[in-house]
Amino acid sequence: TVPDRVGLVRLDMRAFGQPGGPLKLVVTDGTHTVTARSDIPLATASKRALDLAQLREQLGRLGDTTYVLGDVNMDGLAEGCFLPVSALNHLRQALVAELSERREWDGVAMGAERETLLDETIAQLNSTATPAAMLESSEQATQQLLVHNTSAASSTSDAFHLVASVCTLDDARAAALAGATEVVLDVFLRHPTPPVSRVRALHEELQGQGVTLRLRTPTIVRPEDRKRLNKWLGLDLPVLTGHLGLLAELSAKGVDVVGDYALNVFNPHTADILFGLGARRLTASVELTTQEIAALVQPWRTPSFDVLVWGRPEGMTIEHCVLSAAFDREPTTCRDLCVQKHANVTLTDPTGYSFPLATDSDCRNRLLHSRPIDASEFVPELWQAGVRGYQLVFNMIGDPVADVTAAYRGVLEAQLTGQVPDLATPRALVRGAFTRGHFARAV
Numbered sequence: 001t002v003p004d005r006v007g008l009v010r011l012d013m014r015a016f017g018q019p020g021g022p023l024k025l026v027v028t029d030g031t032h033t034v035t036a037r038s039d040i041p042l043a044t045a046s047k048r049a050l051d052l053a054q055l056r057e058q059l060g061r062l063g064d065t066t067y068v069l070g071d072v073n074m075d076g077l078a079e080g081c082f083l084p085v086s087a088l089n090h091l092r093q094a095l096v097a098e099l100s101e102r103r104e105w106d107g108v109a110m111g112a113e114r115e116t117l118l119d120e121t122i123a124q125l126n127s128t129a130t131p132a133a134m135l136e137s138s139e140q141a142t143q144q145l146l147v148h149n150t151s152a153a154s155s156t157s158d159a160f161h162l163v164a165s166v167c168t169l170d171d172a173r174a175a176a177l178a179g180a181t182e183v184v185l186d187v188f189l190r191h192p193t194p195p196v197s198r199v200r201a202l203h204e205e206l207q208g209q210g211v212t213l214r215l216r217t218p219t220i221v222r223p224e225d226r227k228r229l230n231k232w233l234g235l236d237l238p239v240l241t242g243h244l245g246l247l248a249e250l251s252a253k254g255v256d257v258v259g260d261y262a263l264n265v266f267n268p269h270t271a272d273i274l275f276g277l278g279a280r281r282l283t284a285s286v287e288l289t290t291q292e293i294a295a296l297v298q299p300w301r302t303p304s305f306d307v308l309v310w311g312r313p314e315g316m317t318i319e320h321c322v323l324s325a326a327f328d329r330e331p332t333t334c335r336d337l338c339v340q341k342h343a344n345v346t347l348t349d350p351t352g353y354s355f356p357l358a359t360d361s362d363c364r365n366r367l368l369h370s371r372p373i374d375a376s377e378f379v380p381e382l383w384q385a386g387v388r389g390y391q392l393v394f395n396m397i398g399d400p401v402a403d404v405t406a407a408y409r410g411v412l413e414a415q416l417t418g419q420v421p422d423l424a425t426p427r428a429l430v431r432g433a434f435t436r437g438h439f440a441r442a443v
Helices: 052-059 085-125 131-157 169-178 196-208 223-233 244-252 268-276 290-297 322-326 335-341 376-384 401-417 424-428
Strands: 009-017 022-028 033-041 067-077 161-166 182-185 212-216 239-241 257-259 281-283 305-311 314-318 345-348 354-359 365-368 389-393
Touching (some): 022 085, 161 305, 244 257, 389 401
16 A cells, blocks of 8 residues: 555556666656656566565655655566666656656646736736727627637538558559549658659649648658758658658748658647647647547647558667678668568567668668557547548558558448448458557557
8 A cells, every 4th residue: 555645646657678678667657758768778687576565665756746656566577687786776766757757847837827828817907998998899709709619619520631651652652543532652761762753743633633642751861861951852742741840941931831741740839839830730749538639629629630540650760781781881882681682670679579671861760660550440539529531551561551541431431421430340351460559548
């Protein structure tokens, strides 16, 4: 049981790991969740293994802090592991420091909101406007708000965006024919990149079908990469980017820019800043639940947000090419490996999960999620929340582009017309090997 200590914040902890890997601790105070990993790997215990009593003893040494230890869950920790006490203490200190910083940020934000509200209230009290003028102004504001809300509700109920993100020209055509309203082409993934002339021809072809072609930029663009990128930006296509600098730069030039999920749009405050920089639409973070997505889009109530509902997000970009290292080859001069011999490469973690690895045109490796997300079951809830943009990501060779796109097109058309959507078809296409993402459970 947790001691009854007035004024202290309860911390619940979960431990994960196995010999050879780090000890991972996830701590929550009921509002915030933070994670830390040990600097040294867990070892196989020769004498006393980590048990609940030892974890509670070391992690519960919270001293003069404002915290008290609650539950400690070891379900994710393999039996027979050992880690020095000093490493446990370091993990505890790191977690407490990060959690305290987040709680301090909350306090600063709340204080700023109070001050703003107080200033606005004082300004209203000091206003010299007559009661009649104030009433008229209030009625005008109310009328404008009603008109805005009516217009927004109308705009969210008569259309949707079905966005298919692909990395080949053939997949782009397949997605368009299957019902995508917008096709995003990542020419930088799984090189060689196609000729610019063929992409220009694809743009004209899709334009004739009423489908928008959008260019996806890399999330990492170094000065030496800019010349190659400019060649593609010269096509004057709309852009999808997870690069904050490019979003600001291109939007300022009048380019139609949509923010990718790599921008980590978690809340309306972040969205407000990015819209202020000129983003036309934003893709919600892939780590949000359906309820959190609803809270994100609620202040706008317009088709300003996309949600990734199918495919493998990119977990990270690795600067050093795994293939060239494995075959002892020189990076940038060994493209026969990734283009011809080993197009689909995977990395397997200690628990047995395999993560696809895609080499891009800059010889960086993009680590993809081990399984595709399929959020078809959450589409009705997302639709009810006002989401009208749905993104499908196809970055694996052999992805069922046409079938998945057609299935989701059917789901969205059913939502639009008030019919019961067929949610079984898109789910069947992943054949059991899928993840529901974070739509049902938070990080």
